Structure formats: structure tokens, C-alpha cells
Amino acid sequence: MRQEVVCFVLGILIGSLFLVSAYPTGNNVQYAIPVVQRINNTVPVYYMGSDVSKYFTGAIKMNPSLSIKTPHILVVESSHVKNSSQLRELVRKEILSGIPVIVIGSPKVINGTFRGQFFAELVAGHGPDGKPITQATVYGYMTYPSNGILVSKEFISIDAEPKAIEQAYSWAVKNLKPSAGTFELKAEPLSSGAYWSYRSQLDFTSGDDWKPYGRLNIRTLHYQLMNDGSSQYDWYNVHVRQQSVPGKELWNSEWRTSDMYTWIDADYYNPKGFLSDYAPTTTSGTTTVGVSIGVSVGVKEAQVSVFQSWSYTIPDVRVYDESDYSQELAKWRHDIAEDKAVGSNTYQIEPGATLRFPQEDYGAKVWREHYGVVYAKPPNWWEPWWDWHYSEENWVEFRISMG
CATH class of the missing domain: 2.70.240.10 (Leukocidin/porin MspA)
Structure with missing residues (x-):
């Protein structure tokens, strides 16, 4: 009986040593890094704040001194622009020229862009298994003139990044107007x-x-x-x-x-x-x-x-x-x-x-x-x-x- 116990214990020790030797240690440890499939953005993407190149095959840092007249999409990190009047004004000009703006973080940087603006903000929610929803992952916002007034479209997703970024980009491309970047709101008489x-x-x-x-x-x-x-x-x-x-x-x-x-x-x-x-x-x-x-x-x-x-x-x-x-x-x-x-x-x-x-x-x-x-x-x-x-x-x- 004692011999059987000894053999059993030795078997466990040998097996443990085998597992330890088979498992990489120290500098040999390699952790699997998830690969993010970047979006092949056919529409130019500019960004303000953190570099979003990890999401797109091509992304350009926005130069506040430039006025870009060709259709494009602007990705904004709200924490980067919220305390800068210059950057907030740039976001405002982009919206008023018809450029879709994707906001990561608080959407308040796009609120108050113009008088009578439509603005929706996710304020509460409840997901599966009691998961509270207190904020969205991304917001997308765009405007364009119609019948003498500015009309708006807004996109909101609670999905995780980078999926939410991909959804917002797809939404922006579908709604992008050919003349975005050159819109001018002209007063027109209302229909009778x-x-x-x-x-x-x-x-x-x-x-x-x-x-x-x-x-x-x-x-x-x-x-x-x-x-x-x-x-x-x-x-x-x-x-x-x-x-x-x-x-x-x-x-x-x-x-x-x-x-x-x-x-x-x-x-x-x-x-x-x-x-x-x-x-x-x-x-x-x-x-x-x-x-x-x-x-x-x-x-x-x-x-x-x-x-x-x-x-x-x-x-x-x-x-x-x-x-x-x-x-x-x-x-x-x-x-x-x-x-x-x-x-x-x-x-x-x-x-x-x-x-x-x-x-x-x-x-x-x-x-x-x-x-x-x-x-x-x-x-x-x-x-x-x-x-x-x-x-x-x-x-x-x-x-x-x-x-």
C-alpha cells in the first residue's frame, strides 16, 4: 500500500515538472496580442486627439490652420478638444460645412453648434444580466441644408471598440453628401x-x-x-x-x-x-x-x-x-x-x-x-x-x- 502511495506521489511530481518545463517562462513568454482588422477607409479620415491609425489604413492628423474643402470624416477625442475654444470652433465649422464628425467620449463638444440644433444624448440604459449602460461608445453627427434650414443625423453605438468605430465610419460614409465641406446655408422662403x-x-x-x-x-x-x-x-x-x-x-x-x-x-x-x-x-x-x-x-x-x-x-x-x-x-x-x-x-x-x-x-x-x-x-x-x-x-x- 505504501509503495502504491509513493508511486502515485512521484507521478504527480513528475507530471508537474513536465508541465512547468513545457510552459515558457521569463523572456520566453509570448502573449497573444489581438490583431485589429483596420478599416480600409476609401474616404479620407482626419483626427483630433489620440492617433486613430490603429482603426484605419489611412488617417491624418488635423491641422487647425487648414480649411479642407473636399469630403472627409473627422474623428474627435472629446477630452482633447473640450477645453480648447479653437478646437471646438474647428469642430463647429466642420459640422456646419456638412462633414460627418465622429466623437469618442462625451458628445457635449458637438452640442450647441447652431440655433435650433437637434441633439440626442444617451443618458441611461440596462443591458443583459443587469449591466448598466451610462454612456455610449461613439457618437456620429452631421448636418446639411434643406428647405432653408439645417437638418441633422446622429448615430450612437454602445458596442465595444473597435466595432463601434467601424459602425460609425460606415454610417458616416453612407450619409456623406458629395458637396460636404462646401455647404453654405442660404435663406430660402418656406413652402406655402x-x-x-x-x-x-x-x-x-x-x-x-x-x-x-x-x-x-x-x-x-x-x-x-x-x-x-x-x-x-x-x-x-x-x-x-x-x-x-x-x-x-x-x-x-x-x-x-x-x-x-x-x-x-x-x-x-x-x-x-x-x-x-x-x-x-x-x-x-x-x-x-x-x-x-x-x-x-x-x-x-x-x-x-x-x-x-x-x-x-x-x-x-x-x-x-x-x-x-x-x-x-x-x-x-x-x-x-x-x-x-x-x-x-x-x-x-x-x-x-x-x-x-x-x-x-x-x-x-x-x-x-x-x-x-x-x-x-x-x-x-x-x-x-x-x-x-x-x-x-x-x-x-x-x-x-x-x-
Whole structure:
């Protein structure tokens, strides 16, 4: 017995020595360094702050004394420019000339660029497994003139670098105007009659940050009522475009879309914010829902009647209207049949709301938008008596302002 124990101990010691000798030590240790696949940027990229050459095959440090008139993209490290009035002014000029600006860090360096500017900032969120979301990874921002006003597009991603940088670059290239760098805003007469004028688009993606559950994408449109005949108020329409791409579609995981949550809170920041209209309301047993939002003359201080209308499909989906006029809150829950095709595949919802704010108070035309998704997966084969598994709501919230 004693001999067997001795042999056993010797075997362990010999094995340990073998493992130690086989493992590199000292200067022979080589750690695997992840290789970042750089973006082959066909559009010139300039940068301010940390060198972004690790992300792009070609990147040029911005010279503040130069005025670049050809289309390009500017990548800005916010901490580098926030305390420099010269650099902030350069960022402002780039935006006003139509150049897409990608900001790494706080987006406040692009806020206040011009009067009446659309600006969205991610202010809160909740990811899988209780992960708090307090800030975005990158912001992309661009403007261009339309009908005598500046309209804007903004991109936000919470994905990790370098993926978020790649997403922002791709967004910038897709939205880059051929005449970027030479834009001049010229005063033009507005079209006659009251109409809803496009002002901005908010693009957001959770990227791969919520893997294996799914991905949340947003492309919400914002409009302003022009020629409204009112000297007291301004009205804005919010046309939500909220898309869920479930994990089953993306990564062949078992997670499907179960619920989608949306709310627009008109008075979250400003007690004078007013919910004028919203749609849809609760549905049951329908496959398509219509949305018509706007203002009617004589109702809620409106001087004109003008609406926007659209529709979207709700196959195996039930819409629950959870809005409350007393709280100036438009709110919906889309209950999606996770065991049907609509749960396993990409699905988009498009509710909307009309908001009213005092006309003279530019700094207070601000509201909150919330977008969320709950995912579900069926029980495993060895637990057929169990119910489906559900995630917590994964969500993001934005502070939206119009100058």
C-alpha cells in the first residue's frame, strides 16, 4: 500500500515538472496580442486627439490652420478638444460645412453648434444580466441644408471598440453628401401652407453588446410643423422606427423577441412639454395598424390642421397602449408571439407622437425617449415541463433636444 502511495506521489511530481518545463517562462513568454482588422477607409479620415491609425489604413492628423474643402470624416477625442475654444470652433465649422464628425467620449463638444440644433444624448440604459449602460461608445453627427434650414443625423453605438468605430465610419460614409465641406446655408422662403418639415434622424445600435440575446436598432425620425400660424408654440412629430433583431436570427442562439417597449415623455425635463397626439392605441386581432398624428385647428392651441400618417404590420403581435395624458406620456408595449416567425426574425414597430413646446424657449424644447426589448427562449429538451425563459428588459434612453 505504501509503495502504491509513493508511486502515485512521484507521478504527480513528475507530471508537474513536465508541465512547468513545457510552459515558457521569463523572456520566453509570448502573449497573444489581438490583431485589429483596420478599416480600409476609401474616404479620407482626419483626427483630433489620440492617433486613430490603429482603426484605419489611412488617417491624418488635423491641422487647425487648414480649411479642407473636399469630403472627409473627422474623428474627435472629446477630452482633447473640450477645453480648447479653437478646437471646438474647428469642430463647429466642420459640422456646419456638412462633414460627418465622429466623437469618442462625451458628445457635449458637438452640442450647441447652431440655433435650433437637434441633439440626442444617451443618458441611461440596462443591458443583459443587469449591466448598466451610462454612456455610449461613439457618437456620429452631421448636418446639411434643406428647405432653408439645417437638418441633422446622429448615430450612437454602445458596442465595444473597435466595432463601434467601424459602425460609425460606415454610417458616416453612407450619409456623406458629395458637396460636404462646401455647404453654405442660404435663406430660402418656406413652402406655402402648413406642413411637417423633416428635422432629424436618430440612428442607434446595440451592436454585439447584447449577444446572445439580440440587437436593438433605432432610426427614429423627427419633424417640425412649419407655417403653423402660432406665435406661442412649436410642434414636433416623433416617428419611431424601432427594430429588434433576435439572437436566433443573428447568432443562431435560442433567444427570440418577446416584447418591445417604447415611450416618449414630453415633460420629463420641461414641465411645459405637452403631449398633443399619439398613435396607435390598444389593438386586438388585427394584422396592420395605422398611425395618424398631428394637430387640428382650434384644438390644444393649434391654428392649422395637418397630420402625418403611416402604417405597420403586427402579425402575431398585440399592441398595448399604456399612455397617460395627465403625465404627458406616450407609451406602448408590443407583445410579440415569441413562438411564431415574428419572434424568430427581424421585426420593426413604428408608433408616433406629437409634442408641443413654448415657441420662445429654445433651450427647453427637450424630451425623453425610451426603447427596450425583452427576449425569450424555449425550455431545453430535458425540461419540457418548464415554461419559456425570459430576459429582463434591455433598454436605452435618450435626452432629445431641439436647440
